Amino acid sequence: MLRVDIEKQLGEFSLSASFASEGRVIGLFGASGAGKSSLVNMIAGLLRPDRGSIVIDGETVDDTAAGIHVPTYRRRIGYVFQDARLFPHLSVAQNLDYGRRMNGLAPDPAQHKRIIDLLDIGALLGRRPGKLSGGERQRVALGRALLSKPRLLLLDEPLGALDEGRKLEILPYLVRLRDEANVPMVYVSHDAAELRQLATQIVVLKQGRVTSFGGVKVLT
Amino acid sequence: MFDISPAEWTAILLSLRVAVIATLVATPFGIALAWVLARRDFWGKSFLDAVVHLPLVLPPVVTGYLLLLTFGRKGLVGGFLADHLGIVFAFRWTGAALACGIMSFPLLVRPMRLSIEAIDRRLEQAAETLGAAPWKVFFTVTLPLALPGVLAGMVLGFAKAIGEFGATITFVSNIPGETQTISSAIYSLIQTPDGDAAAGRLVIVSIVLAIGALIAAEWFARRATQRLHGN
Numbered sequence A: 001m002l003r004v005d006i007e008k009q010l011g012e013f014s015l016s017a018s019f020a021s022e023g024r025v026i027g028l029f030g031a032s033g034a035g036k037s038s039l040v041n042m043i044a045g046l047l048r049p050d051r052g053s054i055v056i057d058g059e060t061v062d063d064t065a066a067g068i069h070v071p072t073y074r075r076r077i078g079y080v081f082q083d084a085r086l087f088p089h090l091s092v093a094q095n096l097d098y099g100r101r102m103n104g105l106a107p108d109p110a111q112h113k114r115i116i117d118l119l120d121i122g123a124l125l126g127r128r129p130g131k132l133s134g135g136e137r138q139r140v141a142l143g144r145a146l147l148s149k150p151r152l153l154l155l156d157e158p159l160g161a162l163d164e165g166r167k168l169e170i171l172p173y174l175v176r177l178r179d180e181a182n183v184p185m186v187y188v189s190h191d192a193a194e195l196r197q198l199a200t201q202i203v204v205l206k207q208g209r210v211t212s213f214g215g216v217k218v219l220t
Numbered sequence B: 001m002f003d004i005s006p007a008e009w010t011a012i013l014l015s016l017r018v019a020v021i022a023t024l025v026a027t028p029f030g031i032a033l034a035w036v037l038a039r040r041d042f043w044g045k046s047f048l049d050a051v052v053h054l055p056l057v058l059p060p061v062v063t064g065y066l067l068l069l070t071f072g073r074k075g076l077v078g079g080f081l082a083d084h085l086g087i088v089f090a091f092r093w094t095g096a097a098l099a100c101g102i103m104s105f106p107l108l109v110r111p112m113r114l115s116i117e118a119i120d121r122r123l124e125q126a127a128e129t130l131g132a133a134p135w136k137v138f139f140t141v142t143l144p145l146a147l148p149g150v151l152a153g154m155v156l157g158f159a160k161a162i163g164e165f166g167a168t169i170t171f172v173s174n175i176p177g178e179t180q181t182i183s184s185a186i187y188s189l190i191q192t193p194d195g196d197a198a199a200g201r202l203v204i205v206s207i208v209l210a211i212g213a214l215i216a217a218e219w220f221a222r223r224a225t226q227r228l229h230g231n
Helices: A036-044 A092-102 A109-119 A134-147 A164-180 A192-198 B006-039 B045-057 B060-071 B076-085 B093-117 B121-129 B134-163 B166-172 B182-189 B196-229
Strands: A002-010 A013-021 A025-029 A051-056 A059-063 A077-080 A152-156 A185-189 A201-206 A209-214
Touching (some): A002 A036, A036 A077, A036 A152, A077 B121, A134 A164, A185 A192, B006 B045, B006 B134, B045 B060, B093 B196, B182 B196
Parallel strands (some): A013 A209, A025 A185
């Protein structure tokens, strides 16, 4: 599903990571500053590796030796950021529809309804992002990413900006997503408890290096 | 007192036409340049920035004279345009629009540039991850979020274009019905005996147009903030 073998120098910090996973939810675990976000940005194509390759679902999206760098918008990935990043000038419904329009996909009312129900965001459709709570914003961001029909969903600390109560509000949705949405995910977190609930495989990152890789038991 | 004569109307309508055309033609260039200045780093950027602002600090008569040298019938560009495309600027209202467009360009670009700089680039990244190619990102995220700034720039540019005097009169002279705008009409009237009342009327019209434009620009600026915060 996902094969990563990259090196990247970011100022003083050097990132060098290599792993391959068929897991449904790959948990990327590490303290802040371990290089998790940089790694995810490279998978998304927002950052270019200095050396190495990235393969998503059999397609090589980065290969420095062969000069391959597929731009972000052609990678068919979904990305849920810590800070939601909903488009402030569009309503929730328009935000949700954005990926479909940009990819020129035909409307899929069944999937649309399924995801809106799954995330309980039907009541928010007419609102503007500025009028949503943090938890609601994150659920809409999840829906927006899913509705662009990605082959890989990247989640970078999606609960990071939320307080404890909100986290407990969103977690069940993420579990449902894992079990029902049928999209492989890379889930970034510095919270071991969160990853134990969600991930099927774990990559532990420490100061830019992969220190362990395996089932959730590597978290202990 | 407030009986506007046909001659004054001619000047007012000509001013409006010149300013509208100048603003509409300058706007796409303004947006493109604002984007380049806000988003790109390249060799000679400070120089480009200085050139854009030049009309603001040069004596208008110098700008007008340079326009005459370049776009006049014997000018390098003006000669080519007249011979090959039939477009003449010298002593025509189109020349007045060109002069006004260039003189108002710095004011038109500035709010556009500021509003593009204020946009969170992470929103553009989010659009890319959702499958939007760079030009689609520009038209669906960058431009709509910058729209209030774009409109504010257009309004300010328009207001400046309406009041332009020095470069216009140098480049295209002061021909009633062809190049005599409100400003040059006032200039002629105050040199004419008994022209005071007519000049006064045109002065009031200018003040009303200018204040209206400033209020509109302010209103657009406030809309911009609301838009960026998603309310």
